[in-house]
Amino acid sequence: MTELPLVVPRPADPMPIEPAAKPEPRPYRSWVEVSRGQIAANFQAIRDVVGPEVEIMPVVKADAYRHGAIEVSRTLEEQGARWLAVSNTEEGVTLRDAGIRSRILVMADFLPFAREALLEHGLTPVIHSLEGLATLNQLALARGQRCRCHLKIDSGMGRLGVRADAEAIGEAIRAAKNLEVEGLMSHFASAGNYQSSQTEDQIRTFDSVVSALNTAGIHPNLIHLSSTIPVAYGRRQCWRGMVRPGHAIYGYVSPARGNAPGRILKVKPALAWRASVLSVKEVPAGALIGYGGMFRAPRPMRIAVLAAGYADGIPHRLSNRGSVIVDGKLCPIVGAVSMDLTTIDVSQSPETQVGDPVTLLGSEGQVSIDAQQIAKLAGTISYSVLCGIHARVKRIYV
Ligand SMILES: *Cc1c(COP(=O)(O)O)cnc(C)c1O
Numbered sequence: 591m592t593e594l595p596l597v598v599p600r601p602a603d604p605m606p607i608e609p610a611a612k613p614e615p616r617p618y619r620s621w622v623e624v625s626r627g628q629i630a631a632n633f634q635a636i637r638d639v640v641g642p643e644v645e646i647m648p649v650v651k652a653d654a655y656r657h658g659a660i661e662v663s664r665t666l667e668e669q670g671a672r673w674l675a676v677s678n679t680e681e682g683v684t685l686r687d688a689g690i691r692s693r694i695l696v697m698a699d700f701l702p703f704a705r706e707a708l709l710e711h712g713l714t715p716v717i718h719s720l721e722g723l724a725t726l727n728q729l730a731l732a733r734g735q736r737c738r739c740h741l742k743i744d745s746g747m748g749r750l751g752v753r754a755d756a757e758a759i760g761e762a763i764r765a766a767k768n769l770e771v772e773g774l775m776s777h778f779a780s781a782g783n784y785q786s787s788q789t790e791d792q793i794r795t796f797d798s799v800v801s802a803l804n805t806a807g808i809h810p811n812l813i814h815l816s817s818t819i820p821v822a823y824g825r826r827q828c829w830r831g832m833v834r835p836g837h838a839i840y841g842y843v844s845p846a847r848g849n850a851p852g853r854i855l856k857v858k859p860a861l862a863w864r865a866s867v868l869s870v871k872e873v874p875a876g877a878l879i880g881y882g883g884m885f886r887a888p889r890p891m892r893i894a895v896l897a898a899g900y901a902d903g904i905p906h907r908l909s910n911r912g913s914v915i916v917d918g919k920l921c922p923i924v925g926a927v928s929m930d931l932t933t934i935d936v937s938q939s940p941e942t943q944v945g946d947p948v949t950l951l952g953s954e955g956q957v958s959i960d961a962q963q964i965a966k967l968a969g970t971i972s973y974s975v976l977c978g979i980h981a982r983v984k985r986i987y988v
Pocket of ligand 1: 649651697777816817818819834835836837838
């Protein structure tokens with residue numbers, strides 16, 4: 591999932607830019623506008639690519655990459671999603687409390703203190719170890735019920751997942767009489783890197799475990815390996831019966847490296863992030879702006895102070911290097927990004943006044959800034975830019 595370029599990145603697909611509407615002022619310091627329609631369109635674009643036979647389990651962890659898990663999950667349910675994936679039990683309980691009825695896979699939990707709630711709320715755990723299978727089996731027994739779970743195989747990522755041999759896995763599954771292991775899954779470490787054989791190696795390792803289990807009479811009916819990238823670049827041999835896209839649901843596909851096939855999935859960002867102008871001032875040539883006097887005005891300048899800073903998720907690394915969109919024009923961030931404030935040069939936009947909305951991420955007119963561009967400037971990845979948008983930033987659904 592890294593986007594840090596090891597080699598010259600492939601040129602991005604040319605994106606037709608439709609002029610975007612001017613944002614409306616809102617009574618918030620900073621807010622995101624999330625398009626339910628675009629989330630739905632992205633889901634359907636994935637549906638078109640994988641076809642009707644492959645189940646799509648959208649990943650809505652981390653509050654749907656900060657798009658708001660409840661609203662996003664409702665939208666996806668309306669679009670026909672029968673499964674959703676979250677990271678932890680608390681995220682799953684939040685969705686259940688909001689009335690989400692789909693199956694919910696909890697991909698990265700099964701901590702002792704979370705297990706009761708996991709079962710209580712009808713969530714489906716991913717089990718990562720043979721001991722985990724035995725523990726879940728005991729819990730199921732104690733509750734007098736059969737529990738369904740998915741078993742994760744560590745096929746070479748070296749993070750979560752069982753690394754035991756197929757025989758030991760088969761024995762553990764057979765011994766867990768109160769469990770239905772309905773899914774087998776794995777996760778790729780280098781899905782977007784076509785210079786590396788790691789993905790092929792992982793597929794081979796995974797398939798050898800699955801076929802040994804099949805031979806032993808164990809046939810989970812859901813096999814899933816693919817996040818966004820194997821879907822978007824058409825690695826069909828690992829779609830199997832189910833795919834787990836996250837990034838693409840929100841409109842992003844990271845660039846691939848090496849000799850990658852063309853992208854077959856077209857999605858668009860569903861989120862725009864804005865902030866209000868809190869103050870505007872003229873400063874003389876030579877004035878220093880913000881902490882550390884990091885910027886010195888080379889000429890008289892008009893500076894706008896935005897009501898958002900790194901506590902809202904604007905990367906501090908954008909100090910003196912990022913841009914925002916004001917009135918359809920790119921305006922540079924000048925000086926250090928502070929905790930709750932960011933200073934920008936609006937000399938080119940003399941009409942800017944207090945209360946005006948500016949776009950931190952999104953489109954205005956012909957200009958757009960997306961999470962991948964911000965990530966590049968900030969030396970991080972687009973996932974981290976999206977997940978960095980703080981909970982205090984208001985969410986509006988459009
Ligand atoms: C986050 C995650 C995904 C989704 O990945 P994207 O790159 O956002 O599509 C899929 N599977 C697992 C196990 C994950 O942790």
